[in-house]
Amino acid sequence: MGEPHRVGIVGTGWISGAYLETLRDHPAVTVAAVADLDAARAASVAAGIPGCRALPVGDLLADDSIATVLNLTVPAAHAEVASEAIKNGKQVYGEKPLTADMSTARTLVEQAGALGVAVGCAPDTVLGTGVQTARAAVDAGAVGRPLSAVAVMATPGHERWHHQPDFYYRPGGGPLLDMGPYYLTALVHLLGPIVAVTGAAARQRPTRVVGTGPRAGERIPVEVDTHVTGVLHHASGALSTVTTSFDAVRTTAAPIEVHGETGTIEVPDPNHFDGDVRLFALGATDWQTLPPSAGYAGASRGIGLLDMLTAPSPRASASLALHVLDAMTSLLRSAAEGRRIDLTTTTERPAPVPLTPAARWRG
Template structure:
């Protein structure tokens, strides 16, 4: 895909700094240009990385040195910007979720296939040593046949810290579409694709108050469910329970637990790249911490794009559009199940991505 691989970034909000920190110094890629609706914000970001241009979105999409567009816009703009990049013959790597609606995502993937370009999508946190070490343990038979899993995310809401949290409570937001991709992606890496779901959802209140920044005290409307629970039926028969909430305060539950016939794994927060994986064997003396045995060591946001650049026919991208499409199918099916009061079968499946061998930072970051 070219070396160094030219990248253009559209959308320079809070998360863009984490991506720039990873990509700006990486020898396999070169950040060529950045664009944002706020031209001053684009100029400020460009000034932090030598050789980067601040340009219009249209110029970036057709820039001759941009091979891949990194789409960091708000979820409502994901389909439009990613589609325009595909139409311009560019590969796309997009922040989660892939799009706001499943039909948009399906159309996007069809367009990318027709255009012969690649699509990748966050989260790439599941490629770190946390989730990957847990996956390696499961694949090795450490807990026997996996039977079930639980995944729990409870917070009081992002408006407490984010200065512009509106999109978290607009269509495409909410705890499931915002945070669910981390947990559902991890569950698919750990236990494989999902065939059907049963969901329930609620909304605690119809407005939220911004707790920081220049809009402190401003009330914003809530248009989505803010607590979603569900059961995921995996293709191999395992069952996962999922809870995502912007209505609670905290939880003592492990972010993810996987139960098997002969043991249990406590898996770290998939919103992070690393963390302790703990194992309790049937009849064993107690919990023990597993040494990191797989994954990109000391990884950071953007490693999924690096993985995409290095993929080929023999090893497809791990943080792929196909994975993101399936994850979105799971999440939108949960919301549909909650609305309709019935079990919903999925229309997609996906192969578990290739596991990530233990890869020291000096190897993946070069």
């Protein structure tokens, strides 16, 4: 198998723990270094990984022994960290969104292409058995010709549980750019690329109250729209209606439903890797739960990075992330301008993931 691929992690906040569950003991990779603006936090994380060093951010990005940088910084820092890593000839896999704005993302992808450096981007949850089983059913004709989809993400806001929720309400955050990547990426897997969007959005409250932790009770400003809804016009002719909201207490809506001429597929939460996929066929009297038939079984965050290192064509690609960012920022622009917006990007529908037992992808 050769030497393990050496990975350096920039950003050791909460989400890094989820990635380390997948990567820490995987035989194909070595987490060689971590970095964070909080040096003490980086040191604490490094202490739990054999052979791992805690480095300043700049030193990690320049370290010749690091082959790939896992960029887990806040959205506003995604572009700066990724660009510096690419400049140093390193592959990059980052948290979503690719960057906080479309212009910066396009420049980043062009930079990587010019230097021949691979870039991947979350979400990789869509590579699990949930979305992939639903996709396999759609591709097999379980609903006939797909006509439309509905996607709903509705919560009262992350400030209720997050100790430092400020970035969710700054440019690069909000329900669409924070949670939309899961839903829109899943919809591209299910129905293919998007050609245009029509959106509407609102910001009903100027501040939010931190609900937990040492800052509980503190008011933070809201700089982004907190309820975004709209329609995605897919190249196939299908229409997807999408709602992402930090202004809803609860919803009974399915995370995603795909409607076709002969049936409806209910898709589990694309923020998770698995979950029940249900089919209601035309003329049936009840839902049918489909057994897992595709996807990485038992997967967790980091599977997209492993896929990027091993698959002939990475599924969590920069092309897909750029296209999803184009759709999201165009939805916001459409809402602001009150008109349909044609997208300036497209992407290939990623290759489906065959049903892959955990024992196989875990090595």
